[in-house]
Amino acid sequence: MKVNGIAAALAGLLLSMPALAQTADEQLLAAQMYYQQVRGAQQKADARLTQAETDKAKAEQRLADAQAGLSGANTELEAAKTAQAAAAQASEAATKALNEAWQRKEGGQ
Structure with a gap:
């Protein structure tokens, strides 16, 4: 809305300034003043565009950096899940072997 307001104000100046001037010198001065105002607005708009x-x-x-980081984190998460599953399976096998060893020991006594 601010840009539209500026454009409307500048258009109003364009229409009114030359009409208010009486002589060719006054018309030239009014046109120069208007040109300077418009150039200033254009420079501000150019700077705003460049900044944007x-x-x-x-x-x-x-x-892009965040997406790359997320991709790396997902890869690490999958690797951690795989390692955790393997560790859980090994722990289960070790627990079973330990229990069987205790049963053999207790059965042998």
Whole structure:
């Protein structure tokens, strides 16, 4: 909305300034003043666009970095799950072997 308001104000100035001037010199001065106002607004808009493009590029890089980090974390999570499952299976086998050894020992006495 702010940009539309600025555009409307500038358009109003464009229409009114030359009409208010009486002589060719006054019309030239009014046109020059209007040109300077419009150039200033254009420069601000250009700077805003450049900043927005820079901010977007930085955000896209942060997003790419975050996605790479997430991918690495998912890979590590899967590896950890696999290792945990293998450790749980080994623990279960060791517990079974220990219990069987105790049973043999107790049965041999």
